[in-house]
Amino acid sequence: MDSYENEASKFAAQRTKLKNICEAHDLTYTFIKNSYPIKLIIRPIKGVGEQMSMLETASEDSYISPDAYLLFTMKDGVLVYRMSKTFTIEDALFGKIKNIFKNMHSYYCQFFFRELIESGRLNAIGGKMPEIPETEAKEPDLPPEAEPLEEVDAEELDDAEEPAADELTKATEIARQNGGVTQAMLEQQMGVTAEKAIALLDDMESAGVIEFSNGHYTIAAADSEEE
Known part of the structure; x- marks a missing residue:
């Protein structure tokens, strides 16, 4: 499999993972890739009664309205999100969807760029590669309609959550x-935080140890054969 197919297959795998997570939590997703910036919109399928398994403990006056949404986007190299006041979601589930969007965004951009160049479509329409002027770098402003996802830089956060080798071995x-x-199993048996458990799951999946299907992580077929 060449890298071109790899980019497409990796994107498809992340999309399937997102689909399974959404189905398991009564959510729908829309990945908007035909405009800039690329967006991911998550919406509930049903009302709050059917979603209590994925919601944080709700106050008496909380309500998930039919038009509630969670929007992720990547603009000027910054991951941002916007959430309606009537949408409530567990931190762990939020983190999973956030990481999937980052992967889908990266794989699709790679796929799109290679497809545009190698297919000759850019030349066919008389287009040219864009040039970035050599001017003094300036920190981009966040779009006014969005909030920063974290108080710290997203890359620094990812580095802080990266599991140590011995933790990954134990997991x-x-x-x-x-x-x-x-x-939950990793949190209980290893005494780690929810964020660290999510990072361990992602690393094991990337290493081919486990695979996500029908809302559950199971031992990957390739890993079972190696044993």
């Missing part, structure tokens, strides 16, 4: 012993 052992793994 892998837990997954293999149980034929699969959950975020």
Whole structure:
């Protein structure tokens, strides 16, 4: 499989993962890729009664309206989001969707650029590669309609959450012993935070140890064969 197919297949895998997560939590998604910036919109399918499994403890006056939404976008190199006041979601689920969007955005941009250049479509319409002038760099302003996702830089946050090698080894052992793994299982058996558990799940999935299907992480077929 060449890198071109790899970019497309990796995007498709992330899209399937997002679809499974949304189906498991009564959500829908829309990935808007035909305008700038690329956007991901998450909406609830049903009302608050059917979503309590994925919601944080709600106050008596909280309500998930039919038009509630969560929007992610990447503009000027900054990951931002906007959430309607009537949309409530667990931090762990929010983190999973955030990471999937980052991956989908990256893989699609790579796929789009290579497709545009290698297919000759840019030359066919008389287009030219854009040039970035050599001027003094300026920090981009955040779009007025969006908020920063985190108080710290997203890359610094990712580095801080990256699991140590021994933690990843222990998490892998837990997954293999149980034929699969959950975020709660890692938190309980390893005493780690929700953020660290999510990072461990992502690393094990990237390493081919586990795979996400029908809302669950199970041992990947390739990993089972190696054992």
